Amino acid sequence: MSEVLLYSGGVDSFIAYWYLNRPPVLFVDLGLKSNVLEKEAVWEASRKYSMNLTIVSLPLIWVPVMSEMELPCRNMYLVLAGSHFADRIWLIVQRGELNLSDRSPTFMVMASEMLTQLWNGTKKEVCSPFVDRTKVEMVQWYVDNVGTVDELDQSTICCYRGKVFCGECSACFRKWVALRLNGGGRQYDELIVKGGLLEQYTKRAEERDPKLGTERIEEILAVNELLMIG
Numbered sequence: 001m002s003e004v005l006l007y008s009g010g011v012d013s014f015i016a017y018w019y020l021n022r023p024p025v026l027f028v029d030l031g032l033k034s035n036v037l038e039k040e041a042v043w044e045a046s047r048k049y050s051m052n053l054t055i056v057s058l059p060l061i062w063v064p065v066m067s068e069m070e071l072p073c074r075n076m077y078l079v080l081a082g083s084h085f086a087d088r089i090w091l092i093v094q095r096g097e098l099n100l101s102d103r104s105p106t107f108m109v110m111a112s113e114m115l116t117q118l119w120n121g122t123k124k125e126v127c128s129p130f131v132d133r134t135k136v137e138m139v140q141w142y143v144d145n146v147g148t149v150d151e152l153d154q155s156t157i158c159c160y161r162g163k164v165f166c167g168e169c170s171a172c173f174r175k176w177v178a179l180r181l182n183g184g185g186r187q188y189d190e191l192i193v194k195g196g197l198l199e200q201y202t203k204r205a206e207e208r209d210p211k212l213g214t215e216r217i218e219e220i221l222a223v224n225e226l227l228m229i230g
């Protein structure tokens with residue numbers, strides 16, 4: 001079965017590239033602010049690691065309300081684009097976000113069925129290799145099997161605000177937690193502390209907010225301990 005990895009330039013898909021033994025990768029430029037720097041990072045990584053990269057442009061400039069963080073149907077656009085390049089489409093999701101509508105196991109099954117039907121019976125599969133791992137565990141796998149946490153940081157980009165690392169958005173925050181709990185990411189401490197999210201999350205973790213979930217609560221408390229040690 002032909003395969004393609006939906007590659008965003010972020011930590012998750014970069015790790016998946018290694019985990020899946022370097023499949024062809026596809027970057028879909030949706031015309032979002034964050035896509036500009038992402039595309040650059042993707043180019044760079046593809047040159048550095050000789051990736052078999054395809055970039056397509058699918059600008060969503062006609063979407064009336066555009067939020068980088070919550071773009072409804074985002075993954076549907078991506079898997080649809082992916083279906084033109086391969087039959088197995090790797091979409092990276094992690095444990096802890098499987099309740100989101102376009103990252104859930106149900107979405108994977110339904111998208112597979114729908115694409116198979118739209119492609120007149122050619123079997124299309126939307127799947128993810130990391131449904132049983134958190135981001136922290138994914139980074140741990142990378143560090144154990146592929147490279148250093150600094151290499152991972154330098155080869156990836158995450159920010160919702162279209163910067164390299166703003167320290168204020170939830171994507172930067174999640175990346176920082178995953179790097180920090182794997183021995184890296186110290187260079188971002190100051191930006192993160194200034195950014196304000198750490199304070200908010202710490203408060204919620206200390207109150208054991210059930211919406212955060214036990215795993216994230218533990219992660220946030222652990223990263224606070226690391227900060228105190230320095």
Ligand SMILES: [Zn+2]
Pocket residue numbers: 158159160161163165166167168169170171172173
């Ligand atoms: Zn950011």
